[in-house]
Amino acid sequence: MQIVVFGLNHNTAPVEIRERLFFAESQAPHLLKTLRDRGIRESAVLSTCNRTEVYFCTDNADSSLAAIKEVLEKHFDVDRRILEGYTYTFRDESSYKHLFLVASGLDSMVVGEPQILGQVKDAYRMAVHSNTTGYLLNKLFHKTFNVAKRVRSETRIGYNPVSISSMAIELSKRIFGELHNRKVLVIGAGEMSETALKHLKKEGLSNIFIINRTFGNAKKLAEDIAGIPYPFESMSDLLGQVDMVLASTGAEKPLIEAGLVLQIMKRRKNRPLFIVDIAMPRDVDPSVNNIENVYLYDIDDLKDLSQKHLSDRLKESELALGIIDGEVAAFSSWLRQSEKNPLIAYVIDKAEAIRVKEFRKASQKLKNADEETIRNIEALTKAIVNKLVHPHVTLIKQDSDREISETIKRLFTPDEEDEKDLDNRNEGQ
Amino acid sequence: MNVLIFYSALFCYLLSALSYLVYLIYNKKTVERFGHYTLLAAFFIHLASVVFRYLQAGHTPITNMFESLSFFALCIAGFFLYLKRAYAISSLGCIVLPAVSLLLIWALSYPTDIRPLPVILKSYWLPVHTTFSFLGNAIFFVSFLVSIIYVIAEREIKRKKSLLFSARFPSLETLDSINYRCMSYGFPFLTVGIISGSIWAGFAWGSYWSWDPKETWSLITWIVYAILIHNRLAIGWRGRKTAYLMIAGFISILFTFFGVNFLIGGLHSYM
Secondary structure (H helix, E strand, O other): OEEEEEEEEOOOOOHHHHHHOOOOHHHHHHHHHHHHHOOOOEEEEEEEOOEEEEEEEEOOHHHHHHHHHHHHHHHHOOOHHHHHHOOEEEEHHHHHHHHHHHHOOOOOOOOOOOHHHHHHHHHHHHHHHOOOOOHHHHHHHHHHHHHHHHHHHHOOOOOOOOOHHHHHHHHHHHHHOOOOOOEEEEEOOOHHHHHHHHHHHHOOOOEEEEEOOOHHHHHHHHHHHOOEEEOHHHHHHHHHHOOEEEEOOOOOOOOEOHHHHHHHHHHOOOOOEEEEEOOOOOOEOHHHHHOOOEEEEEHHHHHHHHHHHHHHHHHHHHHHHHHHHHHHHHHHHHHHHHHHOHHHHHHHHHHHHHHHHHHHHHHHHOOOOOHHHHHHHHHHHHHHHHHHHHHHHHHHHHOOOHHHHHHHHHHOOOOHHHHHHHHHHHHHO | OHHHHHHHHHHHHHHHHHHHHHHHHHOOHHHHHHHHHHHHHHHHHHHHHHHHHHHHHOOOOOOOHHHHHHHHHHHHHHHHHHHHHHOOOHHHHHHHHHHHHHHHHHHHOOOOOOOOOOHHHOOOHHHHHHHHHHHHHHHHHHHHHHHHHHHHHHHHHHHOOOOHHHHHOOOHHHHHHHHHHHHHHHHHHHHHHHHHHHHHHHHHOOOOOOOOHHHHHHHHHHHHHHHHHHHHHHHOOOHHHHHHHHHHHHHHHHHHHHHHHHHHOOOOOOO
């Protein structure tokens, strides 16, 4: 058995190609089932805006690869040349090293970004639901989550924020602490504000006031993100109330001058004011930053910090590579160990299949149960199966007695058909 | 016996200080919990040692350098525990606890034996005057540390070059609001400390105020904090300016306590 990955990412393919090969989560089950029908027993697919990848286990890599390309060609309706020209294939050690790198954020466009781990987890969950994971992929993905967690906790790769909006949030936390019940004023209803606001919204801001030269646009943005539109003239009033200002208008000259802010700070009794100016040219006079208790960051300040944080992350990524190399070596030796004894894989696979089947039956009956209960039940089934399987595995490892092996094999083979399956498999080794 | 208990308290403080330093570097929740519980243990053992010493001596054990420093440290630890309940400020432990530990180690460099109480200190005013004064000073010590962190973190955020320091410590608003709280507790304590001292002086020396260096300096301290409160409430001073005045106020306290004891002398230099 061989672990292989086939796919493309932001390094090998431009965005136009990545877009064409992107598939939504809802399409994944269909794709996975198609692959299974083509004889690829274990597979998982990962698709984000930066990558589309198929991870699979196979006895014959070349024929499986050909099958996958065929399926993808049909599914996305793309030319074969695209699938050949912009993609990569990693086998064996380099395939799981690649997965470790991806999950740890080392293969991401923004090194160390944390979302990718969640996306890898989703990909795995999808494969489990579609019943296309087996002994090897289960082991591989669990190991991957483990490695990614280690990289996160043992290096500072994800420590400092790098995106403009996450940095603005981080800064406002440094100034205000929790952002619950804070108020923000948005000046200008452009697209920039919208993305930044979506991030801010997650932090639990209480009020978002929106003003814009054209009131209609303010109203529209307010509807999109549940904010409150105000006429442009009320800017100075609102500045007195809010904690944070997000400015991104297309104005030619600064809207907010130092004199105005000085007045406002008096009215605010010097309560701190954090201003993020992402407009170009700037909406806020830079000298505003010199005023006591006012913190002004413009787009260049944020970009400089972002650059600095990114280079910190690159330094950390060397440390992370060390961790990953160690884990790759460990996984390789585990794999060799288990290949020596296909019976172990067989037993665990069978037990897992029974578990998944029974668990699914039970969870269909438990429609009213909440998610935590379901999770607990699943953990329970896993624990029982592991406890039951473990002595068999130990026995197989300790004793190469043919008779015992045969007995164990029989124990885990419910009917004739499966037995044939096992025979085929042993011949294949 | 009380000194033995004192040593075990010091041990716990050191353990707690160490875990808070480790927490600062590795940011592990379990380490923080350990630091918190050892701090709790240290505080109560320390309190026990002070109570024990009180019972042994038969008078309030704040009459010499060892006792004063020990009681001062106890007040700091207690106030920090109180603040921890109100704010998420575990990271400040890595500064407060080493400070407490150092104070206690310093205390040990003075004689620890119990001596008979000088006649002049035999008064009901002794516990009132010393307890309030030290409580006030301890609260202002905490605000002094908080202010130093505030000034450094604020500077970092204003200069926009890096965010390494402020990442480790509470937000500017949290620090500022701790300062405000310190001010509103510390000032009344300090005031009661000074007034009770003055009344006691009236009884003991026959004059309520004799412009002895310690009295003069405590008045200066009081005025600094009074200005601070006035500016905060009336003019709305916040943040950096408050922090600077807090630092100035504590330097004045230091001078009142140590400067006068060691450098100038006068009616108060018993220790």
